[in-house]
Amino acid sequence: MTTSAENRTAVIKDIVCDILELEEDEVTETSLFKEDHGADSLRAIEILASLEKKFSVVIDQAELGRMVNLKGVEEVVAEAAAKK
Amino acid sequence: MRATATSNGSAPPAHRVVLTGFGVFSSIGVGAAEFAEGLRAGRSGAKPITRFETEGFAHANGCEVVGFEPDRWIRNLDIDELGPATRFSVAAARMAIDHAGLDETYLRERRGLISIGTTDGESHDLDRLVETEINHGPEKMDPVVARRVAPSRLATSVAHELRLHDVEAVTIPTACAAGNYAIGYGFDAVRTGEVEFALCGGADAMCRKTFAGFYRLGTIAPDHCRPFDKDRKGILTGEGAGVLVLETLESAVRRGATIYAEILGYGLNCDAAHPVAPNQSSIARCMELALENAGVKPDQVDLVSAHGTGTKANDVTETRAVRDVYGSEPPRTVSLKSMLGHSMGAASALAAIACALAITNDFVPPTINHRETDPECEIDCVPNEAVEAQLQIVQNNGMAFGGNNAVVILAKYEEQAS
Numbered sequence: 001m002t003t004s005a006e007n008r009t010a011v012i013k014d015i016v017c018d019i020l021e022l023e024e025d026e027v028t029e030t031s032l033f034k035e036d037h038g039a040d041s042l043r044a045i046e047i048l049a050s051l052e053k054k055f056s057v058v059i060d061q062a063e064l065g066r067m068v069n070l071k072g073v074e075e076v077v078a079e080a081a082a083k084k
Numbered sequence: 085m086r087a088t089a090t091s092n093g094s095a096p097p098a099h100r101v102v103l104t105g106f107g108v109f110s111s112i113g114v115g116a117a118e119f120a121e122g123l124r125a126g127r128s129g130a131k132p133i134t135r136f137e138t139e140g141f142a143h144a145n146g147c148e149v150v151g152f153e154p155d156r157w158i159r160n161l162d163i164d165e166l167g168p169a170t171r172f173s174v175a176a177a178r179m180a181i182d183h184a185g186l187d188e189t190y191l192r193e194r195r196g197l198i199s200i201g202t203t204d205g206e207s208h209d210l211d212r213l214v215e216t217e218i219n220h221g222p223e224k225m226d227p228v229v230a231r232r233v234a235p236s237r238l239a240t241s242v243a244h245e246l247r248l249h250d251v252e253a254v255t256i257p258t259a260c261a262a263g264n265y266a267i268g269y270g271f272d273a274v275r276t277g278e279v280e281f282a283l284c285g286g287a288d289a290m291c292r293k294t295f296a297g298f299y300r301l302g303t304i305a306p307d308h309c310r311p312f313d314k315d316r317k318g319i320l321t322g323e324g325a326g327v328l329v330l331e332t333l334e335s336a337v338r339r340g341a342t343i344y345a346e347i348l349g350y351g352l353n354c355d356a357a358h359p360v361a362p363n364q365s366s367i368a369r370c371m372e373l374a375l376e377n378a379g380v381k382p383d384q385v386d387l388v389s390a391h392g393t394g395t396k397a398n399d400v401t402e403t404r405a406v407r408d409v410y411g412s413e414p415p416r417t418v419s420l421k422s423m424l425g426h427s428m429g430a431a432s433a434l435a436a437i438a439c440a441l442a443i444t445n446d447f448v449p450p451t452i453n454h455r456e457t458d459p460e461c462e463i464d465c466v467p468n469e470a471v472e473a474q475l476q477i478v479q480n481n482g483m484a485f486g487g488n489n490a491v492v493i494l495a496k497y498e499e500q501a502s
Binding site: 040041042045049061 | 300301302358359360361
């Protein structure tokens with residue numbers, strides 16, 4: 001899948017909002033999934049699994065520690081995509 | 085079931101409940117004798133999974149039962165009509181009554197109970213049916229397989245195979261603690277005199293759904309299961325069945341049966357606090373409920389058979405809960421899953437049998453694959469080598485997703501009630 005950076009950002013936001021059951025305007029680049037949006041470890045894994053599927057990448061579960069907000073997720077996905 | 089049932093004088097006369105036979109299919113041994121040898125030797129059931137395709141998974145070890153011959157045990161039913169988990173439960177029930185020196189004719193004249201715990205039921209068959217549906221359409225699904233997927237059949241097929249008419253047959257689906265739930269259910273029925281015997285235990289067969297689910301959660305160990313170790317990486321999925329014969333002491337004595345151990349009591353609770361994370365205070369509370377129900381004080385317990393999955397979360401939470409109940413010097417606390425993997429619904433049933441065999445044969449089974457104890461797991465897990473020990477009272481823990489906890493207390497059988 002070839003996705004431009006902006007498009008990727010939008011897709012990531014879409015996935016996260018879908019899984020955390022949020023409206024797009026409720027979440028910002030830096031709002032925290034757990035503290036601000038009530039996510040737990042299972043939702044985090046759901047996000048990780050959805051990203052792997054959507055972008056055909058592999059994300060090490062150790063990266064979950066960085067995937068605390070949209071900014072963190074975008075970085076991790078960008079790195080995973082670069083490794084493909 | 086309330087503790088007052090044993091301590092309150094107005095409760096109906098209670099029977100003592102003893103264990104007189106075991107049916108065992110495990111990755112480290114088939115039958116009680118081989119299972120006991122495996123436990124004492126610290127045998128590992130881990131090997132590459134063969135039951136389903138594991139392509140695409142970076143690692144795929146599991147603990148499968150090797151050399152299972154259902155037709156040796158299942159005589160009256162058509163084996164093709166039984167799913168793989170039901171084959172295990174029926175074969176283990178047959179083996180248990182043989183081991184107890186009981187025959188079907190004798191049981192048929194008495195009122196009894198069959199309770200079998202499970203996590204997955206016949207999910208292996210469901211996996212296959214769904215695969216067929218997706219690849220070839222629903223009309224290609226095998227009707228024989230579709231007919232056998234009901235999990236209730238884990239218990240009802242035991243009654244069917246043994247031609248028992250006056251029994252309640254129930255499958256208890258409380259996941260990874262289900263074996264202990266099933267034993268508790270049978271214990272109540274035998275103790276109150278509602279039934280003369282109970283065939284209780286658990287059964288599960290390897291399935292891809294459960295392996296993939298745990299894999300996705302990041303809780304499948306890459307090689308071996310190392311409970312309480314600082315480098316533990318999770319579980320290995322396993323399979324098998326354990327069925328125990330519970331009967332009243334009077335019944336066992338009357339027929340001159342070998343008594344392997346006594347069940348003193350059990351405790352159950354469900355906190356529903358989190359889908360998968362264990363809850364320390366509720367686990368501690370469940371142990372207290374079991375001890376109260378058994379009329380046992382913590383300082384009388386010689387050994388804890390832990391749920392001990394080998395995940396980061398379980399082992400820290402469970403050992404802390406053990407210390408909440410037992411204080412700073414808890415009894416030895418071992419994990420049989422180090423050897424057996426996580427046999428799901430069968431796990432606490434096999435562990436209860438292991439506890440009884442440890443009591444009978446005077447040893448503590450080890451926690452194998454152990455290198456260095458996690459400083460956050462402050463217990464003696466009996467690393468790698470079994471220890472000779474006289475055991476009077478043993479506690480068997482089972483904890484399941486959703487906060488379903490079940491703890492059973494077993495004891496050496498003494499003529500004088502303890």
